[in-house]
Amino acid sequence: MGRTRSSSPTISEVAAAAGVGRATAARTLGGYGYVSDEMRERVLASAEALGYRANQLARSVSTGVSHTIGVVVADISNPFFGGVVRGVSEIASARGFDALVISTYEHLEDEIAAMNVLVDKRVDGIILSSAACDPASTAHLQLARERGIPLVLLDRLIPGIELDAVVIDNRTAARTATGELIAAGHARIGFVWGPPTPARPSFRRDLVDAAARNLWSDGERLMGYLDALDDSGLPLDPDLVAVGEKTEAHTYDEVMRMLALADPPTAFFCTETDALTGTLHALRDSGVAIPSQASVIGFDDSSWAAVMEPPLTMVEQPMLDLGRRAAELLLGRIDGDGDGEEAPTQLELPARLIQRASVAPPR
Numbered sequence: 001m002g003r004t005r006s007s008s009p010t011i012s013e014v015a016a017a018a019g020v021g022r023a024t025a026a027r028t029l030g031g032y033g034y035v036s037d038e039m040r041e042r043v044l045a046s047a048e049a050l051g052y053r054a055n056q057l058a059r060s061v062s063t064g065v066s067h068t069i070g071v072v073v074a075d076i077s078n079p080f081f082g083g084v085v086r087g088v089s090e091i092a093s094a095r096g097f098d099a100l101v102i103s104t105y106e107h108l109e110d111e112i113a114a115m116n117v118l119v120d121k122r123v124d125g126i127i128l129s130s131a132a133c134d135p136a137s138t139a140h141l142q143l144a145r146e147r148g149i150p151l152v153l154l155d156r157l158i159p160g161i162e163l164d165a166v167v168i169d170n171r172t173a174a175r176t177a178t179g180e181l182i183a184a185g186h187a188r189i190g191f192v193w194g195p196p197t198p199a200r201p202s203f204r205r206d207l208v209d210a211a212a213r214n215l216w217s218d219g220e221r222l223m224g225y226l227d228a229l230d231d232s233g234l235p236l237d238p239d240l241v242a243v244g245e246k247t248e249a250h251t252y253d254e255v256m257r258m259l260a261l262a263d264p265p266t267a268f269f270c271t272e273t274d275a276l277t278g279t280l281h282a283l284r285d286s287g288v289a290i291p292s293q294a295s296v297i298g299f300d301d302s303s304w305a306a307v308m309e310p311p312l313t314m315v316e317q318p319m320l321d322l323g324r325r326a327a328e329l330l331l332g333r334i335d336g337d338g339d340g341e342e343a344p345t346q347l348e349l350p351a352r353l354i355q356r357a358s359v360a361p362p363r
Contacts, residue, residue: 009050017046068098069330070118070126072111076103078273080300080319084154087323088127095331106131115140125150125330133214135160150333154326156217164333166326166347170217173315173351174224174271177297180353181267182232185361186295190258190265191225192251192275193218194241201238221271240265251278259286266362267295291360301354310357318349
C-alpha cells in the first residue's frame with residue numbers, strides 16, 4: 001500500500017527523490033557523518049519538496065546524536081553567566097543544536113544532580129562551570145567521560161583534572177586592576193572576596209593555602225592582587241582581605257569591619273558582582289564618597305556600572321566570546337575533531353580594564 005497524503009515521507013522516499021542511497025540521506029538529515037556538498041544539497045532540496053520532518057527521538061536512538069548540549073552554570077541570574085549562555089546558544093543554534101541550561105548556585109550536590117540528568121537525557125556534550133575544587137570531587141565528571149560525553153570546563157579550571165576548558169586570564173586581570181589603584185596612590189586596598197575560610201588568616205601563606213582549596217578563579221584573582229602588591233613593594237595586610245561567606249550581606253559586614261580599622265582602606269577591588277554591590281552599600285551607609293574618599297574597581301562590567309554616579313571602573317570579561325569559544329570547542333569534540341588521544345585544549349582569553357570615574361588619588 002502506498003503512502004497516504006497525510007503521512008510523513010520517509011528517509012527512503014527522500015533518498016529516492018534525490019537519487020542517492022538511503023545511508024547518504026540518513027547522514028544528511030541526521031546531521032552526522034560525511035556527505036559531499038553536492039549530495040547534501042540534493043537531499044535537503046528533496047526533503048523540503050516532500051515536506052520531510054525528522055523524528056528527533058528516533059534519530060537520537062539510531063544515530064546516538066541528540067543535537068542537544070547541556071550547559072551547567074553557577075547562577076543564571078548573574079549577568080556574567082547570562083552573557084556566557086547567550087554566546088553558547090548563538091553557536092549551538094547555528095549548528096542545529098539545542099542548549100539545555102541548568103543553574104547550580106555553586107552547590108556541588110546540585111551540580112552532581114544536574115550532570116546525572118544530562119547524562120540520562122543522552123546529551124551530546126556538556127559545558128560546565130564547576131563548583132569542584134579538586135579531583136576528589138569529580139566522580140560525576142568521570143562518569144560523563146566514561147559514557148563518551150565530551151566536557152568543556154567554563155570560567156574555572158579544576159586543578160589536577162585535564163579537560164578542555166575556556167577561561168579568562170584572571171590573575172593578570174586582578175593584577176592590572178589592583179595596579180590601577182596603586183598607580184593612583186593607594187597603599188591600603190581592600191580585596192573583596194578572599195577565600196571563604198572559617199577563621200581569618202593571619203599570614204600570607206594562610207590566604208594562599210586557603211585559596212588553593214577553593215574555586216580556581218577566586219584563587220587566581222587573589223594571586224593577581226598579591227602580585228600587584230609585590231610589584232610595588234607594598235606589604236599585605238590580611239585584615240584588608242574579606243573572607244568568609246560569599247554573599248552580598250557578608251560582604252557588607254566585611255567592608256564595614258575594614259572601614260572601622262584604625263587605618264582603613266582607601267580603595268577596594270571587588271572580584272564579583274555581589275562583592276561589588278555589598279561594598280557599595282557599605283560605603284553608602286558609612287557616608288564614604290566615591291572616589292573622593294574611597295576608590296572602587298569591580299569585576300564583570302555591565303550597563304548599570306556605566307550609569308552609576310560616578311561611573312564605575314570595571315574589569316570587562318569577554319562573556320559572549322567565552323560562551324562562543326566553549327561551544328565551538330565542544331561541538332568540535334562532538335564532531336570527532338582529533339583522534340581522541342590529543343591533550344585537552346585550554347583557551348585563556350584576556351579581560352580588559354574599563355577606566356571610568358571611580359578611581360582617584362587618596363586624600
